[in-house]
Amino acid sequence: MTVDAVSSNSAVVARASAPHPKARGGRPRLSRRTRQRLLGLAYAAPALALFTAIVLVPLVQSMVYSGYQWDGVSEPTFVGFDNYVNFFADPDLRDSLVHVLVLVVFFALLPSALGLVTAGLLGRERVAGDGAFRVILFLPQVLTSIVVAIVWGRVLGPDGPLNTVLRAVGLDVLAINWLGDFTWALPALGLIGSWTNFGLCLVLFLSGMGTIPKERYEAARLDGAGPLGEFRAVTLPGLRTHLTVALTLTITGALRTFDLVWNTTRGGPGSATTTPALMLYRFAFKDPQIGQASAIGIVTAVFCLLVALFLSRMAEQR
Amino acid sequence: MRTSRGETVLNYAFLVLLAVVVLVPVAWFVLTGLSPNRAGTIDLTNLSFANFPEAWEQADLGHTLTASAVITVCAVALQAVLAITSGYAFGILGVIGDRLLFPLVLLGLMVSLEALVVPLYYQLHDIGLTDSWLGMVLIHAGTSVPFGTFWMRAVFRAMPVGLVDAARVDGSNSWQMLWHVLMPMAKPAVLTLCLLNFMWTWNDYFLSLIFLSSPDKLTATVALGNFQSMYTTSVNLLAAASLMISAPVVLLYLFFQRQFIQGVVSGALKDA
Missing domain, CATH: 1.10.3720.10 (MetI-like)
Structure with missing residues (x-):
C-alpha cells in the first residue's frame, strides 16, 4: 500500500539524517513513522488490553490448569498429561x-x-x-x-x-x-x-x-x-x-x-x-x-x- | 443461455421443496404459539395473541429481555469502538510491535471459547464479575476483538489512499482523519459489523449459562431454557415465549437481509 511506502520512505530519511535522536533539545526526536506507530499502539491499546485479559491470559491458564487435578476447592495436584x-x-x-x-x-x-x-x-x-x-x-x-x-x-x-x-x-x-x-x-x-x-x-x-x-x-x-x-x-x-x-x-x-x-x-x-x-x-x-x-x-x-x-x-x- | 423451460420448472420445484423443509417447523411453531391448546395442537379457527401476555408473565420476559437488551446494546457499542480504533491502528497508522501483535490477534480468530471459559470463570469470579452484566459485556467485547479488528482493518485498507494522504497534507491529526475522513465512508461496514455482533450477542447461550446465575440477571436465552424444562406441558406458551425472544434478531434480519447475508459471507471468507 502507498501509505506504507510513504511512511517507510520517511523512516529511511529520518534514520539517515538523524543518527542521534537526542541531538537537539532534551526531547527524543522520533521519526514520523515511529511517532505514528506509537499513536497506533495507543489506539489499539484498549482492544489489545481487553483481548489479553479475556482471551490470552485465560488461554495460557487453561494450559496450566490442564496439568492439574483440582476440584476447585482443595489444593490442586500436579498430574502432568x-x-x-x-x-x-x-x-x-x-x-x-x-x-x-x-x-x-x-x-x-x-x-x-x-x-x-x-x-x-x-x-x-x-x-x-x-x-x-x-x-x-x-x-x-x-x-x-x-x-x-x-x-x-x-x-x-x-x-x-x-x-x-x-x-x-x-x-x-x-x-x-x-x-x-x-x-x-x-x-x-x-x-x-x-x-x-x-x-x-x-x-x-x-x-x-x-x-x-x-x-x-x-x-x-x-x-x-x-x-x-x-x-x-x-x-x-x-x-x-x-x-x-x-x-x-x-x-x-x-x-x-x-x-x-x-x-x-x-x-x-x-x-x-x-x-x-x-x-x-x-x-x-x-x-x-x-x-x-x-x-x-x-x-x-x-x-x-x-x-x-x-x-x-x-x-x-x- | 441454453436452459430449457423444463429445467427452470425443475429448479423452482427443488427450491420450493427446500424452502418448505426450512419453513414448516418454524410455521408449525408460530401457529402453536397462536393456538389456545396447551398440548401444542394447532387450532386454526381460534388463532389469537392471548398466549403472549401469559407467556410474558410466566417466563418473566420483562426481566430477562431487559438483561439481554442491556448486555447486547452495551456489548455492541463497545465492540464497535474497539473494532474501529484497533482496525484504524492496524490498518492505517501501523502499530509498534505489529509483527508480533497482529498474528496474536489473528490467533484469537481460531481459538474456540471452550479453551478459555474455565479459567476465565475463576478469574472473573475472583474480581466479582461473574453473575454480572458488566462481566458479560466485557467477555463479549473481549472475544470479539479479533473479528472486529480484522473486519475494520480490511475496511480501512480498502479505502482510497489519496484520501488519507490528502487529510495528512491538510494537517488533520489522527483523530480528525479517523472521524471526519474515514468514518463517513466506513459507515455501511460498521453497520454490518454491529448487526452481526448484535445477532451473536443476543443469541448467545453458552456464555450466559456459565457466567450468570441469579434469576434477576439471566438473559432471555438461558431463562427460556429453564422455562422449557419447567413448563413442559404448556407448549403453546413455550412457543409464544420463544417467538418473542427470537423476534428482535429476526426483525433486524428481515429489515437488513442483505447486510446479514453479505456480512456472514464476507466475514467468513475473510477468516479463511
Whole structure:
C-alpha cells in the first residue's frame, strides 16, 4: 500500500539524517513513522488490553490448569498429561468425541453436498425471486440456538407433528421418541444441524458462483460438457475457497456442539449424545474436575485449529 | 443461455421443496404459539395473541429481555469502538510491535471459547464479575476483538489512499482523519459489523449459562431454557415465549437481509 511506502520512505530519511535522536533539545526526536506507530499502539491499546485479559491470559491458564487435578476447592495436584491421556482413554470422554465425529457428517458434509447441488442448479441461470429463497433458506442461521432446540425438540417429540404425520399415513412403527432413542437420538440431532447449516453453505456457494467467469461455462459447453461435466470442470474448482470456508465453519461448529444437545437431550438417553463441550461443562461446573475440563477445552480448540489449517492447506494446493 | 423451460420448472420445484423443509417447523411453531391448546395442537379457527401476555408473565420476559437488551446494546457499542480504533491502528497508522501483535490477534480468530471459559470463570469470579452484566459485556467485547479488528482493518485498507494522504497534507491529526475522513465512508461496514455482533450477542447461550446465575440477571436465552424444562406441558406458551425472544434478531434480519447475508459471507471468507 502507498501509505506504507510513504511512511517507510520517511523512516529511511529520518534514520539517515538523524543518527542521534537526542541531538537537539532534551526531547527524543522520533521519526514520523515511529511517532505514528506509537499513536497506533495507543489506539489499539484498549482492544489489545481487553483481548489479553479475556482471551490470552485465560488461554495460557487453561494450559496450566490442564496439568492439574483440582476440584476447585482443595489444593490442586500436579498430574502432568494425565487429563489429556484420560480424554482418549476414558470411555465416556472417548464416546463424546465419536459422537461429534458423527455430527460432522450431518452438520458439515450433508449440508455442503446439498448446498453444492443447489448452487449448481441455481448458478446456471438467474431464477426470478431467488433473493426471497435465499432469505428463507438462511433464516435458521439467525434463529437463536435455544429456539432451534425447542422447535425441533417438540417437532421430534413423542407426540410431536412428525409422529402425528407418520401415524396418519399408517407408519405407526416409525413413530418413536426420536430424541429419546439410543439409536436415533444422535442422527436426529445431526439432521437438526443439517437444517441449520444448509443455508450458510448455500449462501457461501452462491456468492462463489458469482465470481466464476461466465466464459468458463461457455468454454465447457463448447467442449461438449453436460450439466455434470460442467459442474465437475467449472463449478467445483471455482468454489474451492468457498467450500473450504463452509467446511471449516460447519466442522468446527460440529466439534463444539453444546447449545443444541444441552437443550434437547442433555447428552442422553444414557450418554448416547454427549459431546466434548457438554462434558467440559459438567466437569467445570457440575462435578468439578477443573483440570479435566481445561484439557477438554484445549483439545477441542486444537482440533478446530487443525481442521482449519488442514482445509486451508488443501485449498491452496493444486 | 441454453436452459430449457423444463429445467427452470425443475429448479423452482427443488427450491420450493427446500424452502418448505426450512419453513414448516418454524410455521408449525408460530401457529402453536397462536393456538389456545396447551398440548401444542394447532387450532386454526381460534388463532389469537392471548398466549403472549401469559407467556410474558410466566417466563418473566420483562426481566430477562431487559438483561439481554442491556448486555447486547452495551456489548455492541463497545465492540464497535474497539473494532474501529484497533482496525484504524492496524490498518492505517501501523502499530509498534505489529509483527508480533497482529498474528496474536489473528490467533484469537481460531481459538474456540471452550479453551478459555474455565479459567476465565475463576478469574472473573475472583474480581466479582461473574453473575454480572458488566462481566458479560466485557467477555463479549473481549472475544470479539479479533473479528472486529480484522473486519475494520480490511475496511480501512480498502479505502482510497489519496484520501488519507490528502487529510495528512491538510494537517488533520489522527483523530480528525479517523472521524471526519474515514468514518463517513466506513459507515455501511460498521453497520454490518454491529448487526452481526448484535445477532451473536443476543443469541448467545453458552456464555450466559456459565457466567450468570441469579434469576434477576439471566438473559432471555438461558431463562427460556429453564422455562422449557419447567413448563413442559404448556407448549403453546413455550412457543409464544420463544417467538418473542427470537423476534428482535429476526426483525433486524428481515429489515437488513442483505447486510446479514453479505456480512456472514464476507466475514467468513475473510477468516479463511
